[in-house]
Amino acid sequence: MPEPVAAPDIAIEVKGLTKSFGARKVVDNLTLSVPRGRILGFLGPNGSGKTTTIRMLCGLLTPDSGEGRCLGFDIRTQQEEIKRHVGYMTQGFSLYRDLTIRENLEFVARIYGIDSPRAAAQAALERLGLVARAGQLAGELSGGWKQRLALGACVLPNPALLLLDEPTAGVDPKARRDFWDEIHHLATQGLTVLVSTHYMDEAERCHEIAYILDGKLLVSGAIDRIIADAGLSTWVVTGEGLDALAGELKAAPGVDMVARFGVALHVAGRDADAMARVVERYADPAHHWARDRATLEDVFIELMTRNHRSAA
Numbered sequence: 173m174p175e176p177v178a179a180p181d182i183a184i185e186v187k188g189l190t191k192s193f194g195a196r197k198v199v200d201n202l203t204l205s206v207p208r209g210r211i212l213g214f215l216g217p218n219g220s221g222k223t224t225t226i227r228m229l230c231g232l233l234t235p236d237s238g239e240g241r242c243l244g245f246d247i248r249t250q251q252e253e254i255k256r257h258v259g260y261m262t263q264g265f266s267l268y269r270d271l272t273i274r275e276n277l278e279f280v281a282r283i284y285g286i287d288s289p290r291a292a293a294q295a296a297l298e299r300l301g302l303v304a305r306a307g308q309l310a311g312e313l314s315g316g317w318k319q320r321l322a323l324g325a326c327v328l329p330n331p332a333l334l335l336l337d338e339p340t341a342g343v344d345p346k347a348r349r350d351f352w353d354e355i356h357h358l359a360t361q362g363l364t365v366l367v368s369t370h371y372m373d374e375a376e377r378c379h380e381i382a383y384i385l386d387g388k389l390l391v392s393g394a395i396d397r398i399i400a401d402a403g404l405s406t407w408v409v410t411g412e413g414l415d416a417l418a419g420e421l422k423a424a425p426g427v428d429m430v431a432r433f434g435v436a437l438h439v440a441g442r443d444a445d446a447m448a449r450v451v452e453r454y455a456d457p458a459h460h461w462a463r464d465r466a467t468l469e470d471v472f473i474e475l476m477t478r479n480h481r482s483a484a
């Protein structure tokens with residue numbers, strides 16, 4: 173089995189990463205630092221540059237400018253070393269659908285030059301709880317089992333860093349929970365994990381998060397800190413005619429964010445006094461206003477609204 177890299181305390185440290193495709197800047201001056209053994213959630217709307225960033229981190233793409241290290245290796249000049257020590261799980265299922273689970277794992281073990289591929293595959297099967305299904309074709313597995321297998325294949329070569337690109341998209345809640353338990357288990361063993369996701373409950377399971385919009389990193393850090401720094405005065409409104417009310421509130425001075433969550437509106441503003449005036453003005457018998465703690469999702473929606481407003 174290849175030796176795990178003697179991981180430095182900082183697993184990812186990049187500065188000013190920039191990448192354009194044609195005239196379009198897809199990643200713009202991105203700076204990021206992830207300590208070893210931490211789980212970093214990488215969030216942002218579709219097309220915001222998450223996959224492109226991940227591909228630069230694992231040596232598959234060279235940035236146009238910027239620099240940095242991944243596991244102590246230079247992302248511009250030591251891409252082969254990085255690839256050897258990083259497990260990268262792409263968005264699509266990248267194993268062979270017409271090979272069995274065992275064959276896929278053995279294949280991965282051979283590609284990475286592991287000494288006893290059969291034994292390594294068997295150990296992975298046992299660890300993944302897939303022994304009984306070892307002879308099944310990978311393509312016949314359900315979404316949750318496919319992801320479990322893909323993660324197993326990713327960790328089989330003993331990487332020091334996992335880069336997971338939306339690993340649980342389309343997977344049911346129970347399988348997602350199991351997947352996250354496994355991620356935490358791996359992190360306690362010293363693995364660093366960067367995982368992109370659109371799910372807020374998953375973001376909340378990360379030690380830290382980074383939020384990217386239009387290629388720019390807008391916020392990063394611990395979730396509580398991000399929520400506190402956003403300084404949102406948040407209210408939840410229930411009652412009649414919420415769609416019409418939402419339209420009015422969006423135009424009201426002092427309101428920075430309005431979002432519908434089921435039978436309620438979340439309304440937030442960064443100026444608490446101005447928000448208090450809004451509540452006073454719109455509080456009527458048909459609507460109930462209650463002060464609430466801002467959620468991570470409130471913060472992201474507000475950030476997105478503000479940035480798109482200032483770009484317009």
Ligand SMILES: Nc1ncnc2c1ncn2[C@@H]1O[C@H](COP(=O)(O)OP(=O)(O)OP(=O)(O)O)[C@@H](O)[C@H]1O
Pocket residue numbers: 193198216217218219220221222223224225
């Ligand atoms: N090889 C490429 N050539 C041209 N454009 C590209 C290429 N790769 C990505 N893009 C564009 O760059 C932008 C960012 O894409 P990227 O896949 O990094 O975003 P993302 O945040 O991962 O999105 P998603 O959440 O949808 O996966 C998109 O507009 C995409 O179409």
